[in-house]
Amino acid sequence: MMAKRASSRKPEDTALPMRDFPLNRAFTFFEPGPVLLVVTSINGRHNVMTASWTTLLGFTPIIGISLGPWNHSYNTLFETGECVLSIPTVDMMEAVVDIGNCSGGDIDKFKYFHLTPLQGQKVATPLVAESLANVECIVREKPGNNGLHLFILEGVKAWHNPDREEKRTFHAKGDGTFIIDGETVNLRHKMTKWEDCI
């Protein structure tokens, strides 16, 4: 008999604090270019992959993300038109790299990596309770015929965990090494052209 897939837990069912975050500030999760988790879900089966080819394309936020069609998640994203972009921190780094080196076609990654799916508000795809932040997204444009596999996503609901002590994200160098966030420098006084954003 097949094991029944765990369904998502509602945020209020758990002690894990994933709280509302202003959608119009969610671009700040993506602009620094951290490694992301991409959560997809189809037929009640959740999956998660690791991605680093992403960019902000609009403040609302609009996010571009390039996933290969060889990724299990690619087809789910293409079919369901929704996903959750989840921001992991450095304490999750080894798991995040391992998540990127196995396929949801072979294992239940939520179960294997002890991730807790939390029910979101706008999409059926769950949030990752363990992450620093989660943004529910819908697909605005599917990949075209230019061979680039670029999805254009629109964030429709943002969440974060304000109680998390570890807030440092990390960046893929692309060669198997990863750069951890170092010091943050405040240069707001210099952002004369961008006062609306800061």
Next chain:
Amino acid sequence: MMAKRASSRKPEDTALPMRDFPLNRAFTFFEPGPVLLVVTSINGRHNVMTASWTTLLGFTPIIGISLGPWNHSYNTLFETGECVLSIPTVDMMEAVVDIGNCSGGDIDKFKYFHLTPLQGQKVATPLVAESLANVECIVREKPGNNGLHLFILEGVKAWHNPDREEKRTFHAKGDGTFIIDGETVNLRHKMTKWEDCI
């Protein structure tokens, strides 16, 4: 009488070491999501802007970059079909932020910010001698009609400065704060799916 614009210096004319870098490894400059300088040139007039909405789209490398049509560089990039993506380091951070807060329509940014244009090999647009690395790029796709202002660039020649002591790049948070690269962690042993890339 208008001042004559400085032309580019050839790499061999200067003590500043900007050397060949393997083009098929140049994706490692972009994947971590650092703040970039975008150099453009038209009618012998060089300009430079700051950009952080970029993503890798292919290993060769292909880079997606979103520039607003309100940027002076947008029109030059659109018209000339070429640019140089230049990777600044943390010692250039304040200048890079200031470069992002003024317009090439008003000032000669190379002159004002004491940047040295170096002649590249494949495009007429100069490299920035002071940067960690430079990649000469041609425009593969101009922005479509989806309001996203996304250029698809292809890197055609890469350069780096191997003698530079400061190698830390930095990342825009989007709110006027910037994250400096911290520790680099080697997880190559975990990259079983990506052995060709590491």
